[in-house]
Amino acid sequence: MDGFLLSRVDRTLRTSGVRHGYDTAAAAVAALANGDTELVVGALPFDPERRTALSAPESWEFTEGPWRPGTVPGLPPVRLTREVPEPAEHVARVRSLVDRLRGGTLGKVVAARSVALGADTPISPEALAARMIHQNPTANGFAVDLSAAGDGFHGHSLVGASPEVLLSRRGRRVTCRPLAGTAPRRADPESDEKEGRGLLESTKNLAEHAFVTAWIRDVLAPLCTELNVPQSPVLTSTHEVWHLATPIEGVLRDPSTSALTLATRLHPTPAVCGTPTDLALATIRDVEGDRRFYGGAVGWCDGDGDGDWVVAIRCAEITADGLEALATAGGGIVAESDPEAELDETSTKLRTLLRALGVQPEP
Incomplete structure (x- = not known):
C-alpha cells in the first residue's frame, strides 16, 4: 500500500505518497525539529536496534471519527500454512523461560508465536x-507501508487493530x-463476567501489570511536572x-519533548518485552x-510535537505480493505462569486477525 x-475512535489520519523515508527515529525527530517536514508517520520495530519504517508523507488528511471507507476490495480465502514455532515447541519454550524466571534476575519476559496464512490472490492491506x-x-486500526525499513520490507505492510495506546x-x-x-471472553454472560472478575483479582496478572505501570512511571516522572498513575488497574x-488497563496522565516539563521522542523512550514496555528491559530483550x-x-x-508526530502511537499488536505483516500474512501474538511470562495456559492465551489473541480473514481457529 x-x-x-x-x-481511532475520535479521529483518523490518512496519508498518501512518500517524500522522504527515515530509517532511524532520531533522523525523523531531527527532520521535524528542523522544519524539513510537518508530519512523520510509520512504525517503530520491536527491537530498537532495527531500522524504523518512518516517512514524511506527500499529503495527509485528518477526519473526525473512525475510518469509514467507501468501496474497498474483498478479501480472498486464506488458509493456515504453518505455525512458528509449532504449539508444542512454544509450550516447551515457555516452560524453559519459567525455569529462568524462577532462578534468576529476570522478572517477566513476553513469549510470542506466529501463524502464516496463505492466499491464492493478493490480500489487500486496505x-x-x-x-x-x-x-x-x-x-x-492501522495499515502501514514498511518499505522505509529497507531490505526485506519493500512493499510489505503491517495491518492491525490494536487495543493498546502507547501514548498520545x-x-x-x-x-x-x-x-x-489477559483472560479469555466467554459466550455465556455469567461465565464471561466471572472471567473478568477473576482477572481483576488475579495475583499473577496484577503483578504482571504492575511491572508495566512501574516502568512507565519511571520513564515519565523525570519528564513531567505532574504525573498521575492510578494504584489499581481497571x-x-x-x-x-x-x-487489565491503567489510564495514565502527565504534564510535560519541557514542551519540546515530542510524541515521537516519548515513543522511543517508552518502547518497548514490559507489556510487549519484559523486565528488566535489557535482559528481557536479550x-x-x-x-x-x-x-x-x-x-x-x-x-504519527507533527511539527508541534503532538501525536498518537499505538502498540503494534493484533496485527499481521503482509508480503509485497499479498499472498502471505504472518500474524503474531504473545503473552507475558512470569514465574507463576502455566505453559499450556500461555499457549491458549496466544491462540485467543490471534483470533482478532483470524476472524477478520475468515479463518476458523481451532477451539
Whole structure:
C-alpha cells in the first residue's frame, strides 16, 4: 500500500505518497525539529536496534471519527500454512523461560508465536484494515507501508487493530493506557463476567501489570511536572479477551519533548518485552530471533510535537505480493505462569486477525 492509516475512535489520519523515508527515529525527530517536514508517520520495530519504517508523507488528511471507507476490495480465502514455532515447541519454550524466571534476575519476559496464512490472490492491506476496524470499532486500526525499513520490507505492510495506546500527546499533556494481564471472553454472560472478575483479582496478572505501570512511571516522572498513575488497574475488553488497563496522565516539563521522542523512550514496555528491559530483550533475541514490527509501535508526530502511537499488536505483516500474512501474538511470562495456559492465551489473541480473514481457529 502507498501510504499510512491510523483510525481511532475520535479521529483518523490518512496519508498518501512518500517524500522522504527515515530509517532511524532520531533522523525523523531531527527532520521535524528542523522544519524539513510537518508530519512523520510509520512504525517503530520491536527491537530498537532495527531500522524504523518512518516517512514524511506527500499529503495527509485528518477526519473526525473512525475510518469509514467507501468501496474497498474483498478479501480472498486464506488458509493456515504453518505455525512458528509449532504449539508444542512454544509450550516447551515457555516452560524453559519459567525455569529462568524462577532462578534468576529476570522478572517477566513476553513469549510470542506466529501463524502464516496463505492466499491464492493478493490480500489487500486496505481491505483487511477496513474489516478489522469494522469488527473492532473501539480499537486503533492501522495499515502501514514498511518499505522505509529497507531490505526485506519493500512493499510489505503491517495491518492491525490494536487495543493498546502507547501514548498520545497534545500540547504538554501526555496520556498512556497500557494493557497487561489477559483472560479469555466467554459466550455465556455469567461465565464471561466471572472471567473478568477473576482477572481483576488475579495475583499473577496484577503483578504482571504492575511491572508495566512501574516502568512507565519511571520513564515519565523525570519528564513531567505532574504525573498521575492510578494504584489499581481497571477492566477493559475486546471481542476476544479481557485486559487489565491503567489510564495514565502527565504534564510535560519541557514542551519540546515530542510524541515521537516519548515513543522511543517508552518502547518497548514490559507489556510487549519484559523486565528488566535489557535482559528481557536479550532473552527474546536469543529464543525467538527478530520479531520485525510485531510488538513495535505505529503512529504519527507533527511539527508541534503532538501525536498518537499505538502498540503494534493484533496485527499481521503482509508480503509485497499479498499472498502471505504472518500474524503474531504473545503473552507475558512470569514465574507463576502455566505453559499450556500461555499457549491458549496466544491462540485467543490471534483470533482478532483470524476472524477478520475468515479463518476458523481451532477451539
